[in-house]
Amino acid sequence: MKSRSQALSKVFYALSDPTRRAVLKHLGSGPASVSELAQPFDMALPSFLQHLQVLEISKLVRSKKAGRIRTYQLTPDPLLAAESWISAQRTSWEKRLNQLDNYLKEMKEKKL
Amino acid sequence: MKSRSQALSKVFYALSDPTRRAVLKHLGSGPASVSELAQPFDMALPSFLQHLQVLEISKLVRSKKAGRIRTYQLTPDPLLAAESWISAQRTSWEKRLNQLDNYLKEMKEKKL
DNA sequence: CAAATACTTAGGCATTGACCTAACTATTGT
């Protein structure tokens, strides 16, 4: 139970940075090396590496080194876990029609 | 574009803490006051308040004060935005994996 | 083997985050 929560924390934390989200997006279209991933960013390589480490610690990505090139790729599971958590919350509040209803009414009032 | 990204960052950041996720869970079953929300946690009130502020800044919740009681409630939109972002990523790599799958199947067929 | 390439590690600095205690303000109940 506890470890699941910690894992979720790390995943959400990893997702909380635009650079890291961009890296995930990039990896969505296939594996890539450190320098390929770093290229779009105006940042010193060691700084960028830290972001990759955060991603790897969260297990959103994994990497393997072949020769002098380290290749990163996505690991789907943690992203799924995060999505599930959010989805569960959504289901919970959607059940409560009250709140949603009030919310929509307020939106209407704001638009008028 | 940029503001959307910043908003997402704040939402994911807010979600990266177990206390804050627990608060959201609590609010999923209805609005609640500061002290109701704080009660399960072994934490000084000012520390807990900071978490509520993080949640409010991320717009995952909003609050109104009536008399001396401040009541919090969920705001669904940011959670939906976060879920959408993840979902979009998932779709992206799922497509790719399908393509890879097709490719592998073709290879198999060629071998036959 | 020497030079270029692709990372890696070390160390430093500024900011932010998470927690605390103590003291304060604004209601409300008696």
Add this chain to the structure above:
DNA sequence: ACAATAGTTAGGTCAATGCCTAAGTATTTG
């Protein structure tokens, strides 16, 4: 009015983040 209640603000500690430059380690490549 006074005490209790419900939050709030101020200020301090300590660790973690995000960025940097400089220097180091492996691997190719010429």
